[in-house]
Amino acid sequence: MMSAVKRTGTTAFLVRRGLAGVVTLLVASVLIFAATEILPGDIASAVLGRNATPEALAEVRAQLGLDASLPSRYLDWLGGFVTGDLGDSAAGLAAGADSAPIWEQISEPIRNTLILAGITIALLVPLSIVLGVLAATRVGRTVDHAVSTLTLVAISLPEFVIGSLLVLVFFVQLDVLPPVALVRPGENPLAQPRELVLPALTLLATSLAWTTRLVRAAMVEALASEHVEQARLNGFSERRVVWRYGLRNALAPTVQVFAQAVQYLVGGVILTEVIFSYNGLGKELVDAVVVRDVRAVQSMAMLIAVAYIVINILADLLVVLLVPRLRTAAS
Amino acid sequence: MSDAPAIRVEGLRIERADGVAIVDGVSFAVAPGEVLGIVGESGSGKTTTALALLGHAGRGLRIAAGTVEAGGQRVTGDRALRGRVISYVPQDPGSALDPTLRVGSALEHMLRAHRPERLTPAAIAAALEGASLPADATFRRRYPHQLSGGQQQRCAIAVALVCEPPVMILDEPTTGLDVVTQARILDEIDRLRRERGVAMVYVSHDLGVVARIADRVAVMYAGRIVEEGPTAAVLQRPRHAYTRGLVASIPDHGAPRRLRGMAGVGAAPGESPDGCAFVPRCPLAVPACSASVPPLAEVEPGRRSACLRAAEVPAPDVAEARAIAPTGGASLLVVDDLVARHGATTVVHGISFAIGRGECVALVGESGSGKTTTARAIAGLHEPAAGRITLDGDDLAGRARRRTPAQRRRIQIVFQNPTDALHPRQRVIDQVARPARVLRGLDGRAARAEATRLMELVRLSDRLYERFPRELSGGERQRVGIARALAAGPDLVICDEITSALDVSVQASVLELLVELQGALDVALLLITHDLGVVASVADRVLVLEAGQIREEGRVDKVLEMPEHPYTRRLLDAAPSLSAAVAGSG
Incomplete structure (x- = not known):
C-alpha cells in the first residue's frame, strides 16, 4: 500500500485511503448489525422481564420498530448514522420516554473517554520515547535491563491487576488518591483532576510497556544504521546523533504502535472504566449490552469503528510525512 | 608540497575485545595535496584503519595504541575535530546519507556544528560546486533518494568538503558506481586535492583505481602495512611478495595476460602473531619469516617493505600473453x-x-x-x-x-x-551431487563420485566436502557454485x-x-x-x-x-x- 504512494503524492494517497476507509466501514456496519441482531433476547423481553406475554412483547416490539424486516431496519439505522441521527435508545423508549436520543445518552461518556485517553496519550508518547531511547542507547546495560524487565512485567499483568495494585498503594496504604473516578452526569471529569490520576496511571502502565519496547527496537535499529555512523564520523555530538539522526529515523516505525495505543484508548477501555466506575464509552457499551439496547450498541460500535479507521489513516499519513521517500518521487 | 604533514599516524593498534589486534603498527604521514592510497583485500584492516584516523573504532573494537595528528592537532578522542580538521567520505553514500535530510540541510548541519560563523548560502553553494553538483535551490531541496548514485557520492563529498578540512579520508568512494561515473568522481577528487591542497587517504581494494589517484600507496595485509612507496614504483617493482601477487592478480584491459591467482586465502586477524602473516601463501618464505614479525623497513629511498626477502621479489610477470580461441565455429x-x-x-x-x-x-x-x-x-x-x-x-x-x-x-x-545461491543447510557435496542425480540420472553413489571428481577439478580441498556453505570462504563457495553447474554436464x-x-x-x-x-x-x-x-x-x-x-x-x-x-x-x-x-x- 505504501509503495504505491510514491508516484501519486500525498493527496491522492489520502483520497484513496479515505475511499478504502468508507468501504471498510460499510462492511463493518453489516457485520456489527448482523452480530448484534443474532444475539439472543431483545430489548422487549429485557424490559418486560417476567411480565412478557406474547401480546405484550409484540406491542413493545411494534412500538420500538423491531417488527420491521432486517434489511429495512439496517438501512434505517445506517441512514440515520450517516446523517448524524443515531436514533432513539430503545431502553429509554421502553422506559416510557417520548424521545431518548442515543447521542444524548452517549455524548458525555464519549467526552469522558476522550479526556482520559487524551491525558494518557499526552503522557504516553513522551515517556515511551524517552524510556525507549534511554534503553536503546544503553543496550545490555543496567538501564536497558531495568526498562526491559519492568515493561515485560507490565505487559504480563492485566489492567485490572495493575488498577487494583495502584488502588492498594495509593488509596489503601498511602491514602493520597481516591479509588474511584465517579463522574456525575453533567459534570466535567477535569473538575476533579485527582480522580483521574489512578485511571490514567493504569492505562499508562498497560500501554507504556509495549510502546516503549517498540520505540527501543526501532531506535536500536536506527542507531545501527550507516547514516547514524556517518553522523558520528561527521563530528556531531553524541546527543545530537541520538536525538536528531537516530530518533528522527526511528519515528516512522513507531507511529503505527502509537496509533494502536490511541485506538485502544479511544475504543473504550472497558476494564479500567469498570474498575474505577468511570462513566466512559466502554462502561456505557457494557450497560447497553446488558439491557439489550441493540441500536445503542450498534451505534457505539460503529463510532468506535470510525475512530479506528480515521486513526489508521492519520497514522499512515504521518508516516508518509515522516519518510521523504514515501512522499517525494525519485528522480 | 610543504614538509609538515597534514596527517601523521604513529603506531596505530586496534584490538578486538579479546585483545587480538585487527590493525597493528600502522604508521604513515601524508603531506598537504598528497594522496596516499591504502590497498588491501577484505579483512586486511584497511577500513578499520580509515575509521581510526578519525578516532573512531567500530562496535567491539578499541584503539589500543597510537596517535593520529591532523592539522597539527591530536585527533584521537576528540570528536569535535571530525568534519572540521579531518572528514570522511563513506563507501555507500546511499545508506550513509540521512534519508530525512535534504542536500542543503545536510551541509547546513555540518557548518552549524563546526563552522557556525561560515553558515551562509554562499558557503553551501561553494561546497556543492566544489563537488560538481548544481547549487540551485531546487537541487538543495532534494532528498538523497532523489539523487543518482554518482550524485549521492558527490553529495557525500560536498558534506566532507563544506568545512574545508585539511585532511579527507575516502573509503572506497567509487566502489558501488559504474566505471564512467567512477572515472568522473576520481577526476573530481584529483582536482580537489590540487586546487585546495587537501591531504587525502584513499582506501580501496582496487589497485587500478589507487594507481590512478594516489601518489603513494600503502599495501595492507592482515592488519599491517607490508609495503609502502610511490605508486608507480610499488606496482612496477614490488618489494613484497604479497604486493607482487596482488599485481599479478589484477585483470587489466590495457595489458591482457594470463592471470596468476595467489594460493590460499587472506589471513585472519591474530592468525600469525609471531611472524609474517603472508607466509602460508608466500612462494618466497623462509623459516626466518615465521620467527618474528618483519619490521616495515626502508628498502630504498622513499620505499618501505616488511619483507625479509624484499630484494629478491621478482617483477610481476605482465608479459605472459594469453591465447584467444578462434571464433566462428558451429x-x-x-x-x-x-x-x-x-x-x-x-x-x-x-x-x-x-x-x-x-x-x-x-x-x-x-x-x-x-x-x-x-x-x-x-x-x-x-x-x-x-x-x-x-x-x-x-x-x-x-x-x-x-x-x-x-x-x-x-x-x-x-x-x-555464492552465499545466496547455495543452500545454507545442505552439505556442499550434496549440493554438487544433486544436478548429477536429477539432470543426468546418476544414482546416489555415482552422483557423489562425480561431485567429488568435480570438486577436485575446481581445486576444493577434500576436507571441505562435508561442510556447510557458511564454513567456506567466498572464493570456496564460488568454486562450489561452479562445480555444481558443471555437475549437470552442461x-x-x-x-x-x-x-x-x-x-x-x-x-x-x-x-x-x-x-x-x-x-x-x-x-x-x-x-x-x-x-x-x-x-x-x-x-x-x-x-x-x-x-x-x-x-x-x-x-x-x-x-x-x-x-x-x-x-x-x-x-x-x-x-x-x-x-x-x-x-x-x-
Missing part, C-alpha cells in the same frame, strides 16, 4: 531479436548474437544495460517478451520449467553471490558477475580455473561482467551492451585495442587500468 546457442521487459520498462531491445561450442563470450555493460536480464532469459529465469532463443537449432521455451530436462541440463548458470555455463563479490587474488584464481575448465571440458561460457579487465583476461569474443542494445561485437583483442563504437571507447577510457596508470605517472 553455433551452440543463438539469440535472435530478444526483447525483455521489467514491468512496463523494456530493458533489452531486440538483441541477436550466437555462442559457438566451447567459446567464451563476454557480455559487458554498465548496470542497467540489460546484461543480467539477457543472461536470465537464456537460462529460462526471465520470460522474454519477444524473440527466439535456440539451442542447437531447437527453440527454447521462455521458462526453464517448460524446457525439456535435456535442455535444462545443457544450460547452467553460476550466480553473482554445454553452456552462464557466469553472472561471478567474481565481483570476491577479492582480486581470489578472483584471479577463479578466473584462471574457469579458463582451464573451458579448455578441458569444451564448455561454452557466457560471461556477464562490467569489468573490462576480466573480459580481457578470459574472453574470446565480446559483446558490448548499452541500454539494452549491442553496440559492438568482435574478437576481444580487436574490440579492446581498436574500439569502433564511441560507447566502447568511453567504457575503456573510464575503466581503471594498472598498466595505463603506471605508464601515465611514470
